[in-house]
Amino acid sequence: MAVTSSLPQDIDLSIGPGHRPADEHLAHLKLGRSFLAGPHAGEDIIRLRWYVRESDGALVGRVWFGPGAQGPPGHAHGGSMAAVLDEALGSSCWVAGHPVVAAELTTSFRAMLPLGTVATVEAWIEKADGRKLYPKGHILADDGTVYAEASGLFIEMTSEAFDALADRLE
Numbered sequence: 540m541a542v543t544s545s546l547p548q549d550i551d552l553s554i555g556p557g558h559r560p561a562d563e564h565l566a567h568l569k570l571g572r573s574f575l576a577g578p579h580a581g582e583d584i585i586r587l588r589w590y591v592r593e594s595d596g597a598l599v600g601r602v603w604f605g606p607g608a609q610g611p612p613g614h615a616h617g618g619s620m621a622a623v624l625d626e627a628l629g630s631s632c633w634v635a636g637h638p639v640v641a642a643e644l645t646t647s648f649r650a651m652l653p654l655g656t657v658a659t660v661e662a663w664i665e666k667a668d669g670r671k672l673y674p675k676g677h678i679l680a681d682d683g684t685v686y687a688e689a690s691g692l693f694i695e696m697t698s699e700a701f702d703a704l705a706d707r708l709e
């Protein structure tokens with residue numbers, strides 16, 4: 540079954556007042572290429588934009604799942620939703636000033652997400668214990684339906700360790 544034969548040119552990933560772009564906090568976006576959220580990411584798979592909610596500092600995303608994200612017929616692959624949640628949970632730590640990588644991720648799939656949907660992603664830090672951060676997050680429909688939710692363990696790296704990774708690319 541063909542889901543769509545042509546892609547929409549402009550997908551509206553804007554968000555309401557009370558949010559600012561999160562890009563300046565997210566090191567992976569500065570690399571120019573990224574699995575999910577960079578300028579060349581996605582194409583027909585996933586398009587994603589991150590924001591910081593001014594009221595509580597939570598990370599909020601607007602994400603479009605395209606035909607290339609197909610898992611069950613006409614619906615998003617679980618791995619595509621898990622990848623978005625992985626990035627959301629990690630980014631919620633980065634915008635709070637903790638440069639982290641993922642150590643553990645647990646995802647629950649609650650409802651099938653129809654391809655072509657623009658959904659909202661929210662993520663926040665539930666608990667912190669030294670270098671260990673425990674964020675949570677979910678992907679929501681505009682009517683509040685939960686498509687998927689996740690919790691994880693993310694480990695804070697030193698900025699030197701992170702810079703060393705980037706240096707190796709040069």
Ligand SMILES: CCCCCCCC(=O)SCCNC(=O)CCNC(=O)[C@H](O)C(C)(C)COP(=O)(O)OP(=O)(O)OC[C@H]1O[C@@H](n2cnc3c(N)ncnc32)[C@H](O)[C@@H]1OP(=O)(O)O
Nearest residue numbers: 565566567625626629630633639640641642643671692694
């Ligand atoms: C802007 C960013 C966007 C976010 C992008 C999305 C996030 C990602 O997908 S990142 C990519 C996927 N993740 C990875 O590749 C990480 C691979 N793992 C590693 O590099 C290392 O194991 C790393 C950095 C997590 C931890 O290594 P290291 O810094 O040496 O820490 P280490 O001393 O082993 O462990 C620190 C603590 O965390 C615990 N821990 C580490 N890894 C794990 C794990 N996988 N599960 C459970 N606990 C763990 C340790 O037990 C230890 O606990 P305690 O302090 O109580 O003894």
